Amino acid sequence: MTFAHRVAPYLQALPLTLILGVFLVVPIAVIVMVSFWDYDSIRIYPDFVTFNYEETLFSFVTWKTYLNTLKFTFIVWAITLFVGFWVAYFLAFHVRTATMQTVLFLVCTVPFLTSNIIRMISWIPFLGRNGLLNTALVDAGIVPAPLEFLLFSEFAVVLAMVHLYTLFMVTPIFNTLMRIDRALIEAARDAGASGFQILTNVILPLAKPGIAIGSIFVVTLVMGDFITVRFMSGGQSASVGLMMANQISLLQYPAAAANAVVLLVVVLMIVAAIVRVVDIRKEL
Amino acid sequence: MTESIKTDTAAGVSRRSLLKGGAAAVGLAAGSGAITGFPTIWAQNIKDVTLRQMGTGVSNINAIAEKCKEDLGFTLQMTALDSDAVTQRAVTQPDSYDIADIEYWICKKVFPAGVMQPLDVSKMKYFDKLVPLFVTGKLTPESAIAQGTAPHTVGFVTGQDSVEFAKEPTNWLTMIPTIYNADTLGIRPDLVGRPITKWADILDPAFKGKTSILNIPSIGIMDAAMICESAGIAKYADKGNMTKEEIDTTINFLIETKKAGQFRAFWKSFDESVNLMASGEVIIQSMWSPAVAAVRSKGIPCVYQPLEEGYRSWGGGLGIAKGLSGLELDAAYEYINWYMSGWVGAYLNRQGYYSACLDTAKAFMEPYEWAFWMEGKPAEKDILSPEGKVMEKAGSVRDGGSFYERMGKVACWNSVMDEDRYMVRKWNEFIAA
Amino acid sequence: MPSETRGFGFYVLAAFFVLFVLFLYGPLSTILILSFQGPDGGLTFPMNGVSTRWFANLFETQAVGDFGGSFTRSFLLGLMVMATTVVVSLLGGLAFRRRFVGSTVLFYVTIASLVVPSILVSLGIGLLFQVTGFRPAWYSSGFGAHLTWTLPFGLLIMFAVFNRFSPAYEEAARDLGATPWQTFAHVVLPMITPPLVGVGLFGFTLSYDEFARTLMTSGSFNTLPLEIYGMTTNVTTPVLYALGTVTTAFSFAIILTALIAITIINRRRLTASGA
Numbered sequence: 001m002t003f004a005h006r007v008a009p010y011l012q013a014l015p016l017t018l019i020l021g022v023f024l025v026v027p028i029a030v031i032v033m034v035s036f037w038d039y040d041s042i043r044i045y046p047d048f049v050t051f052n053y054e055e056t057l058f059s060f061v062t063w064k065t066y067l068n069t070l071k072f073t074f075i076v077w078a079i080t081l082f083v084g085f086w087v088a089y090f091l092a093f094h095v096r097t098a099t100m101q102t103v104l105f106l107v108c109t110v111p112f113l114t115s116n117i118i119r120m121i122s123w124i125p126f127l128g129r130n131g132l133l134n135t136a137l138v139d140a141g142i143v144p145a146p147l148e149f150l151l152f153s154e155f156a157v158v159l160a161m162v163h164l165y166t167l168f169m170v171t172p173i174f175n176t177l178m179r180i181d182r183a184l185i186e187a188a189r190d191a192g193a194s195g196f197q198i199l200t201n202v203i204l205p206l207a208k209p210g211i212a213i214g215s216i217f218v219v220t221l222v223m224g225d226f227i228t229v230r231f232m233s234g235g236q237s238a239s240v241g242l243m244m245a246n247q248i249s250l251l252q253y254p255a256a257a258a259n260a261v262v263l264l265v266v267v268l269m270i271v272a273a274i275v276r277v278v279d280i281r282k283e284l
Numbered sequence: 285m286t287e288s289i290k291t292d293t294a295a296g297v298s299r300r301s302l303l304k305g306g307a308a309a310v311g312l313a314a315g316s317g318a319i320t321g322f323p324t325i326w327a328q329n330i331k332d333v334t335l336r337q338m339g340t341g342v343s344n345i346n347a348i349a350e351k352c353k354e355d356l357g358f359t360l361q362m363t364a365l366d367s368d369a370v371t372q373r374a375v376t377q378p379d380s381y382d383i384a385d386i387e388y389w390i391c392k393k394v395f396p397a398g399v400m401q402p403l404d405v406s407k408m409k410y411f412d413k414l415v416p417l418f419v420t421g422k423l424t425p426e427s428a429i430a431q432g433t434a435p436h437t438v439g440f441v442t443g444q445d446s447v448e449f450a451k452e453p454t455n456w457l458t459m460i461p462t463i464y465n466a467d468t469l470g471i472r473p474d475l476v477g478r479p480i481t482k483w484a485d486i487l488d489p490a491f492k493g494k495t496s497i498l499n500i501p502s503i504g505i506m507d508a509a510m511i512c513e514s515a516g517i518a519k520y521a522d523k524g525n526m527t528k529e530e531i532d533t534t535i536n537f538l539i540e541t542k543k544a545g546q547f548r549a550f551w552k553s554f555d556e557s558v559n560l561m562a563s564g565e566v567i568i569q570s571m572w573s574p575a576v577a578a579v580r581s582k583g584i585p586c587v588y589q590p591l592e593e594g595y596r597s598w599g600g601g602l603g604i605a606k607g608l609s610g611l612e613l614d615a616a617y618e619y620i621n622w623y624m625s626g627w628v629g630a631y632l633n634r635q636g637y638y639s640a641c642l643d644t645a646k647a648f649m650e651p652y653e654w655a656f657w658m659e660g661k662p663a664e665k666d667i668l669s670p671e672g673k674v675m676e677k678a679g680s681v682r683d684g685g686s687f688y689e690r691m692g693k694v695a696c697w698n699s700v701m702d703e704d705r706y707m708v709r710k711w712n713e714f715i716a717a
Numbered sequence: 718m719p720s721e722t723r724g725f726g727f728y729v730l731a732a733f734f735v736l737f738v739l740f741l742y743g744p745l746s747t748i749l750i751l752s753f754q755g756p757d758g759g760l761t762f763p764m765n766g767v768s769t770r771w772f773a774n775l776f777e778t779q780a781v782g783d784f785g786g787s788f789t790r791s792f793l794l795g796l797m798v799m800a801t802t803v804v805v806s807l808l809g810g811l812a813f814r815r816r817f818v819g820s821t822v823l824f825y826v827t828i829a830s831l832v833v834p835s836i837l838v839s840l841g842i843g844l845l846f847q848v849t850g851f852r853p854a855w856y857s858s859g860f861g862a863h864l865t866w867t868l869p870f871g872l873l874i875m876f877a878v879f880n881r882f883s884p885a886y887e888e889a890a891r892d893l894g895a896t897p898w899q900t901f902a903h904v905v906l907p908m909i910t911p912p913l914v915g916v917g918l919f920g921f922t923l924s925y926d927e928f929a930r931t932l933m934t935s936g937s938f939n940t941l942p943l944e945i946y947g948m949t950t951n952v953t954t955p956v957l958y959a960l961g962t963v964t965t966a967f968s969f970a971i972i973l974t975a976l977i978a979i980t981i982i983n984r985r986r987l988t989a990s991g992a
Contacts, residue, residue: 012812027841234549341951364947563761
C-alpha cells in the first residue's frame, strides 16, 4: 500500500464529510441542545431540563403513535419490497438493452416531476366519493355505492406511500441485480436447478444488499413522513412526524426536538439491525 | 388582463369623485397617480427600494404589489407561504423579510421573540380611522369583548424597545391591522336537507362521515369548543384560554366523535376546504367566507351559515422586521400608510374579508358593492371579484348580513392558550385515537 | 432469464410492470382530465365545461405566487443538486470501497441525514445562517439543505453499484500499466455510467420536488413546491393541473428526443463500423 493509496479514501470522503458536517451535524447539534430547553406558551428559554424527554417517553400517546407509524412502515415495506423486487427483476433480466432500461426507468420517474402537492390534491378527484375510480366502479356495476374507504383512511395512506416509495426500492435492487454474473445463472441452470431454485439460491442471496438498501430508504421515509399521512388520512391518522409538526406549528421547539432525537435513535437502531443482517458494504 | 383594467377604472372613478368631494387627506395618499407621487424629500431614490413581504396567500396578493409599484414607485416582493411556515420564518429568520403579514393570535408568540420592531403610531396617517376592534377591542362602544386572543390585547407594546404587551393603547403598535373576518360553518344546502342553526348541528347523525373542522390544533380545538358548548357538553369561561379540565373535556368529546365516524377529514389550507366541499366529500364544515365564495363560483351551491352561538373570528396585520432602518424603514411606513388608504382595503373587502380602515376603503368601492359587502343589502348588480369574475348574481344577499351583524356576533377570537403545551399533547392524542 | 425466446415468465412480469406503471400514472390521469376544466371549474369533479383556459392562464400573472420565477429557481437548483450529488456520491462510493477510519461514523451520519425530520434540518440550517450572518438563499442554504436529502440516496445507490464490483478489471488495467486515473476513466467509469445517470436523475427529482427542507432555507424567495403550497392558502384553480400536464408532456418530449438521438447515433456508429 502506497501513501497515496492510503490517503485516497479520505480525500474521496472529504466532500461528503464537509457537506454533511456543515449542513447536518450542526443542525443536529442544535436540535439536541434545544431538546433540553424549557418553554411556555409564549417563549423558549435556554436551560437544561429533561422533562421534554419525560413527556415524550412516558406518555402513552407517544407509544401509540410510534406503534401506528411502525405499522405503516411494516406494511409499506412489505408491499414495496414485493412490487419493487419484481419490477427490478423484470428490468434487469427481461429488458435487453441498456437504452430500453433507462427509458423504462425514466417513464417511472416522470410522474414524480409533477409537484407532490399537486399530486396529493389530485388523489381527491381520483379516489374520492365522486372520483374517477368510484365512478368507474359504480358504472361498471362492481359496487352498488361509492367506496368510502378509498380516501381519507389508512388504506389511502398506505396506497399513497407505496406509490411514492416503490421506486426507492426498485433502484438499489435493480443495481445489485445488474451486478450478478450471468454465467452464474447459466451454470446453475446447467447443473439442473429449476427457475425457483435459481431465484432462491442464486439471485435472492446476491440481491440482498440491494434489498437492504431499499429497505433502509423505505423505512426512513415512512418513519419520518407527515405530509402523506396528514393528507391521505384527512388528518385522522397519527404519525411521529405529524406529532412533531403540530408542536413546531406552535413554536414548541424543545418538545419537537426531543421527539426528533427519540425518532433518530429509534430509526438508527432499525437501520443498524438491517445492516447487521445484511452487510451492504460487502466486497464494495 | 382586462380584469385589472376594470378594477383600475372603478378605483379611478371613485378617486376622482373623492377629490371633488374635497377629502384631501385621503386623496393625497390615494391619488398618487393624479398628484405625481408623495411630496417627500426622499422621493428621488425611493424607486430603488425593494421591500420583501412574507405572509400567507390570503393577503400576499400580486395585485397589491403591482398597485404599490404604480402608486409609490418602489418594489414590493411578495412571498406566499402557508401559515405555519410564516410563523417559523418570522421567528427564526428575521433577515429573510422586511414586512411580515401574520395573524394576531400567533403574534402573541412571535412578537415576544424580539424579531420585530413596534410601529410608531404617530407616523400612522389613518390610525384614528381604524376599526375600534383593534384599539379598544370593542366594535361599538356598547359591545362586549369576545373571548380568546382579541387583537387589541396583543396590538400594543409598552415602549419602543419593549416586547411586553400593553393593556391600554400606547404609541407603539405591534402590527398594523389589515384583514379580519368571522368564520362559521359552511354548508351544502343541496345535500344537507335541513335547516342549520347551531354549531351542534354538525353532530347530526345524518351527516356521519360528511363533516370537517380545522386541523390547526389551536384553532381546531376552538371549533370543537363552539360545538361542545352548543351541544351542552361544556361551558367555558374563555374558549380561547381553556383550563386543563376544559381541554380534557373538549378533546374527549372530539375523540368520541371521531371514533363514531362523524368526520370525513380535517382541513388545513384554504384550498383543502374548498376541494372538500366542492367534491362533495364534506357537506358541512367550519369554513372561511371567501372559501364559500370560491365553491359557489364553480356553480356549486354553498352557504356560509350564520349560527346562534356566533362566529369564531381572526385578524391579521403587518409587522416590520427588527433590522429594517433608514430609507427602507421610511418606505415601509409609506407602504403601510398606503395600505390603509383604501385601495387595498377595497380589494380585501371585495373578496369577502374585512379591511381595518373601512372609511378609506369605502371611497374605493362602488356604492352597490359597499351596500352588498358591508351593509348586507341585496346586490343591485352582479358582484364581481377583484379579478373580474362574477361572484354573486344581482339580487343576492351576503350570508350573515352586514358588517355589524357579523362582527358584532363574534363569540371568540383565534388564540394562544396559556395551557397550549398541554393542549398540543392532547391534540396529538386525539389524532392518534 | 435472458434467453432468446420470451417465456411465460416474461409475459407475467411484463404485465406486472405495465400495471405498476399504470398505478404510478393513476393520479396523473385526473390531473390530465381536470386540466381541461372549463373556465369556472374547480380542482375536483364534476367537470364544469371543457376548455384550454388553464393552459393559457399558466403564462399569465396569478393572483398569488409566480410560476416563472419559482420554476427557474427550482430547475437551476435541481441541476446544481444533480451535478453535486453525482460527483460527491461517486467519490463517497469509491471511498467506501476501502476501509478507512471513521467510515462507520460517516455511514451513520449519512443515514441520520435521511432520518432527522426535514422541517428540523431546515430550521437548523436557517438558524445557522441567521446566527452566522449569512442571508439564507435557495442557492446557498437551500442548496445545502437539498444535498443533505439527496446525498444519502446517492451514496447508498453507489453502495449497490459497487457491490461485488470485481476489482479484477482494475487490476488488469494496472497490470497493463495504466495510471490510477486512466484505470478510473477508461475502465471503472464506463461500467458505472448508467447507474450514475440514475443517481443524477434521483438527485434532480428529489430536489425539484423537495418541500420541507426548503421551507426555512430558501431565503426570501420560494422554490416551485413552496410557491404552489403558498398558492393553496388562497383560491386555487385548475392551473395547477395544467402545470402538471405540461410538466409530464414536456418530460415525455425530452425522453422521446433523447431516444431518437440515441437511435440515430447508434445507427451511424453501426454504419461507420460496417464500412
